[in-house]
Amino acid sequence: MQAISPSSPLVSFIPIRRRITRFAPNKLFVHCIYRSDSVYFPNGVGSSRADWQSSCAILASKVAAQEQPTDKSGEDYVNDGSTDHVAAINGHKTSMDLDLVPLNKGSSDDGNSNNNKLMKPLTITDLSPAPMHGSHLRVAYQGVPGAYSEAAAEKAYPNCEAIPCDQFEVAFQAVELWIADRAVLPIENSLGGSIHRNYDLLLRHRLHIVGEVQLPVHHCLLALPGVRKEYITRVISHPQALAQCELTLNKLGLNAAREAVDDTAGAAEYIATNNLRDTAAIASARAAELYGLQILADGIHDDSNNVTRFVMLAREPIIPRTDRPFKTSIVFAHEKGTSVLFKVLSAFAFRNISLTKIESRPRRSCPIRLVDNANIGTAKHFEYMFYVDFEASMADVRAQNALAEVQEFTSFLRVLGSYPMDMTPWCPSSGD
Ligand SMILES: O=C(O)C(=O)C[C@]1(C(=O)O)C=C[C@@H](O)C=C1
Structure with a gap:
């Protein structure tokens, strides 16, 4: 996989983080905050924080021009009586008006030509990809490398450039801001049920579902090398992973509290970074490899039919x-x-x-x-x-x-x- 990887010379796992500022009513902007000063862009944008920030500024200004109602529930887009049936159901006449066309704030429906002067025509640069675009599809996912969402991105788009994001919402915004071409998000699991947050976000944002992948999820209990089960007082993981392993954890006889964190691989990374000898993580075998942990127990999900369904999102249907x-x-x-x-x-x-x-x-x-x-x-x-x-x-x-x-x-x-x-x-x- 061409994504940001542990072997990347420039950075170790820098998920896109969010700091959302309200610039204008109903308008959200993403800023990127970093764990280190250098950022890895495989295709062109310089590797400094300044380069990245100017890229973000360009993206933000493009979006500002569009005035999309991204943080509305979409309930205004209702039965508009248009004859274009599917488009009407979606609440817009063409998919273009959702994503690309800068809305003419000054014009009115009466066709006033003075107002129409304010209309900014589309140019080729409006349509061209963001500056850091490369030959690979950029796919945003929530979590850090080793997360199941990263594996789902790879399954959906082999050889994609997987972009880690610290929250689901950031993955949506990464696509909206052209930082990524697609987002891959878990929507339901065969044991744990629905990931409600993503249902809510699907409505709040105006991206389109363009595909699905079902990923068998194989959980392991991970700890630092040399740590034995008896030392474990805490098990940390994504809430879905904790739910999927609930019965098996009880059977293992661990006298451990369970604690939810943002993602499974993030839990493994946290243990490794903080050298925690009393804590275990539920995560993938790949996460164990990436963060230098040992597998204390393999296949700890409560049923072998443990499958998570992910949806892929894009700006266009x-x-x-x-x-x-x-x-x-x-x-x-x-x-x-x-x-x-x-x-x-x-x-x-x-x-x-x-x-x-x-x-x-x-x-x-x-x-x-x-x-x-x-x-x-x-x-x-x-x-x-x-x-x-x-x-x-x-x-x-x-x-x-x-x-x-x-x-x-x-x-x-x-x-x-x-x-x-x-x-x-x-x-x-x-x-x-
Ligand atoms: O934490 C991860 O590794 C994820 O990719 C998230 C997630 C989820 O949200 O359901 C994905 C698959 C598994 O079901 C467990 C966790």
């Missing part, structure tokens, strides 16, 4: 096809809450479209609906956003008709992406 199995992910809501759920789901059932996942999250823009029950009091219903994945391509007329029907029953509907299903032959995590 892909064109859906029908010549191979596709999946489509949508999110919707309705003022009447869960009462419409049956109608929505029946739109798929009548057309023989299988659902592969349904998830609900709090509807943060209006979390509670009050129902006045006159003399009895007030019923307070929680409001939800519903996320549904179904097995059909948006190029399939059945899916188009189903969504046209769903649109009738919902007050908000967005297609998050229509993308090829991961059909790799089944092969549980190695070593089981």
